[in-house]
Amino acid sequence: MRVLTASICFSLASLIHAQTPKQEQLASFLSDTRGQTETTDTGVLDNTTASLRGGPRGYVLLEDTVNRKKLLHFDRQRAPERVVHALGHAAYGTFTSYGDWSNITSACWLKANATSDVFTRFSVVVAGTGGADTGRDTHGFATKLYTECGNQDLVGNHVSSFFINDGALFPDLVNAVKAEPDKGFPTGGSAHTTAYDFFTQNPEGAEQLMSVLSDLGIPRDTRHIAGNGVHTYRFINAAGKSTLFKWYWRPMLGFRSMVYDEATKIAGKNNNYQRADLWNSIDAGMFPEWEFMIQTFVDDGEYRYKGIDLLDATQVVPFEVNPPIALGKLVLNKNPTNYFAETESVSFAPSNVVDGVSFVPDPLLQWRLMSYDDSTMHRHNGPNGYLLPVNRPIVPINNNYRDGYQQPLLYEGASDSSPDNIGGVQPASPEEDLDFYSETVTGKVGRYGVFNEPFAQARALWFTMDKYAQQHTVDAYRFELGHVSDPNVTANYIAQILNPINNCLARRVAYGVGSPLPAIGSGSSVVPNTTYPSLFPLGGNASQPVTGLMVGIISTNDSVSMATYNSLTAVLNTNQVLFEVVTSHQGPLTTGVVSNQSYITTASIFYDAIIIVSGDSTQAELSTVPMVEQDFVREAFSHGKPIGEVGNGFLNSLGLDKVGTFADTDPNSVINSIVGALESPGRYPQRQPLDDVQSICS
Numbered sequence: 083m084r085v086l087t088a089s090i091c092f093s094l095a096s097l098i099h100a101q102t103p104k105q106e107q108l109a110s111f112l113s114d115t116r117g118q119t120e121t122t123d124t125g126v127l128d129n130t131t132a133s134l135r136g137g138p139r140g141y142v143l144l145e146d147t148v149n150r151k152k153l154l155h156f157d158r159q160r161a162p163e164r165v166v167h168a169l170g171h172a173a174y175g176t177f178t179s180y181g182d183w184s185n186i187t188s189a190c191w192l193k194a195n196a197t198s199d200v201f202t203r204f205s206v207v208v209a210g211t212g213g214a215d216t217g218r219d220t221h222g223f224a225t226k227l228y229t230e231c232g233n234q235d236l237v238g239n240h241v242s243s244f245f246i247n248d249g250a251l252f253p254d255l256v257n258a259v260k261a262e263p264d265k266g267f268p269t270g271g272s273a274h275t276t277a278y279d280f281f282t283q284n285p286e287g288a289e290q291l292m293s294v295l296s297d298l299g300i301p302r303d304t305r306h307i308a309g310n311g312v313h314t315y316r317f318i319n320a321a322g323k324s325t326l327f328k329w330y331w332r333p334m335l336g337f338r339s340m341v342y343d344e345a346t347k348i349a350g351k352n353n354n355y356q357r358a359d360l361w362n363s364i365d366a367g368m369f370p371e372w373e374f375m376i377q378t379f380v381d382d383g384e385y386r387y388k389g390i391d392l393l394d395a396t397q398v399v400p401f402e403v404n405p406p407i408a409l410g411k412l413v414l415n416k417n418p419t420n421y422f423a424e425t426e427s428v429s430f431a432p433s434n435v436v437d438g439v440s441f442v443p444d445p446l447l448q449w450r451l452m453s454y455d456d457s458t459m460h461r462h463n464g465p466n467g468y469l470l471p472v473n474r475p476i477v478p479i480n481n482n483y484r485d486g487y488q489q490p491l492l493y494e495g496a497s498d499s500s501p502d503n504i505g506g507v508q509p510a511s512p513e514e515d516l517d518f519y520s521e522t523v524t525g526k527v528g529r530y531g532v533f534n535e536p537f538a539q540a541r542a543l544w545f546t547m548d549k550y551a552q553q554h555t556v557d558a559y560r561f562e563l564g565h566v567s568d569p570n571v572t573a574n575y576i577a578q579i580l581n582p583i584n585n586c587l588a589r590r591v592a593y594g595v596g597s598p599l600p601a602i603g604s605g606s607s608v609v610p611n612t613t614y615p616s617l618f619p620l621g622g623n624a625s626q627p628v629t630g631l632m633v634g635i636i637s638t639n640d641s642v643s644m645a646t647y648n649s650l651t652a653v654l655n656t657n658q659v660l661f662e663v664v665t666s667h668q669g670p671l672t673t674g675v676v677s678n679q680s681y682i683t684t685a686s687i688f689y690d691a692i693i694i695v696s697g698d699s700t701q702a703e704l705s706t707v708p709m710v711e712q713d714f715v716r717e718a719f720s721h722g723k724p725i726g727e728v729g730n731g732f733l734n735s736l737g738l739d740k741v742g743t744f745a746d747t748d749p750n751s752v753i754n755s756i757v758g759a760l761e762s763p764g765r766y767p768q769r770q771p772l773d774d775v776q777s778i779c780s
């Protein structure tokens with residue numbers, strides 16, 4: 083685990099979460115074995131550090147029952163990983179409603195001042211549990227609210243549409259994107275043949291795929307991503323009125339992404355980067371927050387809004403078309419106690435709703451209402467997964483779902499059927515029970531596909547991005563298609579999906595991967611009248627919070643003085659920016675400053691900005707700066723990061739005194755420039771070369 087060195091790194095967690103209803107309930111399940119003498123499962127004191135053997139060099143005896151049990155337990159100590167979203171990290175927190183939303187829903191968690199405990203799990207879809215969490219992927223954002231009227235799950239992704247719109251295709255999508263069946267690789271990414279053949283057959287996913295191949299697909303961490311419900315859902319109020327809605331989590335820290343080279347290098351050096359980021363931030367008392375927002379739509383039975391099909395999960399409703407309203411706030415403020423029992427064992431399901439929340443006939447959502455409960459039963463080897471501590475509601479569970487593997491409860495009484503007259507569980511009245519919307523449903527049985535024009539929304543996203551973001555996206559298509567082994571699959575994707583979105587995009591990608599260039603004018607040249615910044619919330623000039631970002635302070639020949647160090651770190655502390663001193667070795671330097679990292683233990687990819695202190699070096703020292711130090715600076719530069727120099731001439735000597743670098747002999751001036759640059763623009767993509775669009779496209 084990385085060391086956090088800002089002075090704000092103290093643990094607030096124990097103060098914040100002490101006595102919420104869910105934490106109180108969880109406390110009753112805690113098992114403190116620290117410092118206790120070992121026992122068997124049957125409570126007998128034992129020592130299992132050596133086998134029972136027939137002599138000091140003899141066979142292990144069958145009679146070693148305690149070690150037999152120890153190994154039998156070990157052989158079974160994993161549950162099957164999730165078939166998708168296997169790699170995840172999570173935290174507890176609270177959701178607070180901003181007001182009384184009973185005009186649209188009777189959901190208790192949206193009553194005036196309602197506060198609910200939550201558990202949120204972030205994940206990546208494709209990578210397995212041992213994979214890297216920075217790989218390009220869709221990130222899951224699943225939240226369980228433990229409300230006073232039962233559990234409400236909000237299971238979404240970090241981008242706002244989906245690859246397909248009928249759940250019948252989900253196994254095909256996942257099989258195609260995961261490792262190829264004969265080889266068993268590649269794992270953890272979609273850059274291969276089966277995925278792009280699937281994407282060509284299913285053009286409805288063009289917008290979602292472009293989102294993932296844009297910088298949105300490589301977020302810096304999960305504190306800086308959105309959550310999107312993707313589907314349309316239904317609120318029902320006490321009068322039985324239905325209002326359709328789509329839900330979103332918007333990060334209060336704003337949006338930040340990486341560049342692809344950085345994401346892949348981080349994956350190699352620390353494949354737990356994002357989970358450590360959330361854990362460390364919460365541990366340091368920097369609690370990430372999101373606003374819960376909804377778009378509402380009149381329920382007239384048509385499920386359409388301004389021409390957009392609300393039953394098609396591949397279609398987005400941009401905020402510019404229907405501005406969302408904020409209903410409440412999520413704060414994550416407590417790390418889990420035990421990874422397996424909580425993060426790994428939590429069971430989310432879109433079917434877990436409370437009274438006042440319901441569904442629409444979206445054929446993707448309808449299958450999700452079944453699949454998650456099924457996954458839970460499979461993963462927990464039976465039907466009792468919802469009784470685990472992390473999954474239990476804070477309200478009583480009273481039902482006749484009895485027995486099964488690992489049933490932990492001792493149900494009292496002689497009845498397990500209802501209704502009954504012998505004292506068993508009684509059904510809720512129609513006024514009390516879970517609302518369903520009494521809609522008239524008619525139709526002729528058939529296998530109906532969901533079809534809406536698939537390219538316009540991808541085109542809108544393409545034209546919303548600036549030329550740098552477009553270049554990153556072109557490069558991502560090139561990376562992905564460049565790893566497709568069948569040239570026909572590459573050519574088909576370019577001709578059938580990219581060309582109808584935009585002819586120039588298709589030509590640029592084709593040029594990069596050596597595929598036949600679609601003829602000029604053969605694809606779309608439509609330039610949409612409107613663009614939608616909400617579809618691509620990265621970039622722009624708005625100032626963003628810098629809380630929890632990480633600055634690396636390096637120093638030519640380890641010479642940073644205590645005075646310079648103090649000036650720099652005072653400003654970083656004030657702004658809640660974390661920092662590490664990186665030098666040739668860890669530990670105390672001759673100047674008295676303590677170095678946290680060496681060039682062996684870290685790399686520039688772990689910092690959002692770097693500051694090089696050269697002014698404390700002598701001229702002789704400056705002329706002998708080791709290559710590893712120079713490369714550290716060059717790499718940060720090539721990733722577009724703000725770079726400061728306390729001193730003058732080092733950046734110049736490397737030829738890097740360009741946009742986004744700040745050299746001054748006054749440390750205060752440098753550090754204020756760096757914090758300002760992290761606030762906005764964050765990165766300097768203009769350092770990267772752009773395609774010669776003119777020559778490729780005309």
Ligand code: HDE
Pocket residue numbers: 164165166167170203204205221222223224237238239244248249250252310311312313395428429430445446447449450453454455457458
């Ligand atoms: Fe999932 N999905 N999904 N999904 N999904 C699962 O449920 C499924 C879809 C999402 O942190 C599984 O318990 C089907 C859309 C998240 O535990 C599984 C379909 C969205 C997570 C499943 C979809 C998601 C999952 C695997 C199409 C965004 C992780 C283990 C009909 C709105 C939750 C499990 C966590 C997990 C099925 C499509 C989000 C297999 C059948 C659309 C965030 O049941």
